[in-house]
Amino acid sequence: MEDLKSAMEEHMEQMADLVQKFSAELRSGLGPAFDNFIGFFHAIDWKEGWLMCLMGFHAVLFLLTIFSRKNVNFQMCLFLLALAGVYFAENLNRFLGENWKSFAGQNYFDQNGVFLSAVWSGPLLVFAIIILVNTLFSLCNLIVRWKKAELRHRARLARNKQE
Numbered sequence: 357m358e359d360l361k362s363a364m365e366e367h368m369e370q371m372a373d374l375v376q377k378f379s380a381e382l383r384s385g386l387g388p389a390f391d392n393f394i395g396f397f398h399a400i401d402w403k404e405g406w407l408m409c410l411m412g413f414h415a416v417l418f419l420l421t422i423f424s425r426k427n428v429n430f431q432m433c434l435f436l437l438a439l440a441g442v443y444f445a446e447n448l449n450r451f452l453g454e455n456w457k458s459f460a461g462q463n464y465f466d467q468n469g470v471f472l473s474a475v476w477s478g479p480l481l482v483f484a485i486i487i488l489v490n491t492l493f494s495l496c497n498l499i500v501r502w503k504k505a506e507l508r509h510r511a512r513l514a515r516n517k518q519e
Contacts (some may be wrong), residue, residue, distance in 0.1 A: 405459075414479045420434065434486075
């Protein structure tokens with residue numbers, strides 16, 4: 357019994373040590389990540405015309421997503437278009453990387469596609485998540501309406517059966 361107790365205490369000490377190390381790494385890890393984000397943000401010339409158009413495109417797409425939230429069919433088309441945009445991001449990155457001199461002041465398009473993922477795929481995925489959540493709410497609302505109609509129908513059948 358003493359062996360079991362000592363093994364449990366040793367295990368709990370190891371777990372506490374691991375949690376303490378993990379939390380220390382997490383606390384120190386957020387500072388460099390934030391510094392990297394700020395460096396990434398400042399390295400981009402946000403006044404370039406094509407970037408302003410891209411941000412405008414995302415703003416229009418966001419407004420379209422919000423204002424069309426009652427039209428599920430249109431939202432599904434937007435959802436599929438957003439996911440298609442994410443799917444073809446690699447090809448788009450390659451094409452833009454080859455032709456960046458014709459529209460940009462510097463080459464933002466690296467082999468890994470980090471820049472395009474941040475300014476193209478990231479917002480499209482956010483819009484897709486918004487549409488998905490809205491669709492789930494719509495489906496929940498539809499299930500509630502269906503169940504209410506079913507209960508009304510059963511009540512009407514029971515009332516007609518009694519008469």
